[in-house]
Amino acid sequence: MEINSITKKLLFNTIRIDTVLNDGSEGSGTAFIVSHNHANSSYTFIVTNRHLVDDVQRGGLVFTQKRSGLPLFGKRFQLNIDDFSHAWYLHPDPDIDLAIIPLRPLERAANDQGVELYYHTIDSRLALDAMTLRTLDVLEEVFFIGYPSGVWDQVNLMPILRRGTTATPIALEFEGRQEFLIDAAVFPGSSGSPVFINYSDTLRLTRHTNNKLLFAGIVTAVFFREEANHLIPIPVPANNHSIVMGSEMIDLGLVIKAQVIIDLINIYLSEYGFQN
CATH class of the missing domain: 2.40.10.10 (Trypsin-like serine proteases)
Incomplete structure (x- = not known):
């Protein structure tokens, strides 16, 4: 390859x-x-x-x-x-x-x-800046790379690529912090994964660049449902042992913005x- x-x-x-x-x-x-x-x-x-x-x-x-x-x-x-x-x-x-x-x-x-x-x-110049943030829509395609649940191609030493979308507007500070949510399958081992925006042709023209990806941030936590109507963000553990039995992941990942x-x-x- x-x-x-x-x-x-x-x-x-x-x-x-x-x-x-x-x-x-x-x-x-x-x-x-x-x-x-x-x-x-x-x-x-x-x-x-x-x-x-x-x-x-x-x-x-x-x-x-x-x-x-x-x-x-x-x-x-x-x-x-x-x-x-x-x-x-x-x-x-x-x-x-x-x-x-x-x-x-x-x-x-x-x-x-x-x-x-x-x-x-x-x-680091691929990180989202203030001008680009203003051009992003509330729903953008993202992808991230890592080792979910420890899975990887250990013969070729290749990580796993996954897709998702933004779940909150990146231009806003989720819960007042420099973070945003993605709608994606985030599992133990995904912690520390870099997150990228696969932006549109329109956005590419406004940014005057040939790059197809922008660096958006790093996966830090996943949301769990512990009981009815009670959701909590928990740092994505390095192994499955840290997950509380009976908790249910709801495919919402928390991402720290690249600027941080x-x-x-x-x-x-x-x-x-x-x-x-």
């Missing part, structure tokens, strides 16, 4: 997270790679949810290897991180379910072992001395 389209490249944007929690249970989740320009330099980060890295005893990031600039389908490299929970930079607001880690030190560690990593990044991710990267870069 030639990697000759935006969506094919996105197959190599996500990273599978395999974890062992402090209680001994195993879990999996999704992370993805974002590149961001800051102070005339480009920086690359792995992004996931805070709840996927909290209380983790051991964790590893699964990449596809590269040779001569091409992916080696099925050639796995798992980058294990010591003290996994503390390796991540968490959003300073504990109520915002985001964590990031710079990619380049991890890539150097892989190179030191004679391994080249194959990946593609999401350019960019803001967190800028906070990190400012805190560690990467000034404008």
Whole structure:
């Protein structure tokens, strides 16, 4: 398979997270790679949810290897991180379910072992901006990529792509937070999945770009029905053990907007001395 389209490249944007929690249970989740320009330099980060890295005893990031600039389908490299929970930079607001880690030190560690990593990044400039938000309709097609219920093509190391639609207007702040809902099947393991809008020809003309996708955000929670007329959002767990028996998922996923991710990267870069 030639990697000759935006969506094919996105197959190599996500990273599978395999974890062992402090209680001994195993879990999996999704992370993805974002590149961001800051102070005339480009920086690359792995992004996931805070709840996927909290209380983790051991964790590893699964990449596809590269040779001569091409992916080696099925050639796995798992980058294990010591003290996994503390390796991540968490959003300073504990109520915002985001964590990031710079990619380049991890890539150097892989190179030191004679391994080249194959990946593609999401350019932060693809994130929805204020002008584009004003042009979006209340119902837009979305898709997201990850490892629902731990399912993936483990022979070829391919994630799972899923479709849905917006369920609340992205231009508004759902419940007063920088979030929105999607109508899509979100399952354990989908946590940390990047979400994209597949926008229309009309929108493409207003944005003056040939790109077919816009970066909308990251899956953080799924809504459950615990009892009649009582719905609650719960962070998408890394495994099925965290789901309360008798609860029913209703195919509504909660998404943190992409701008919050960019803001967190800028906070990190400012805190560690990467000034404008």
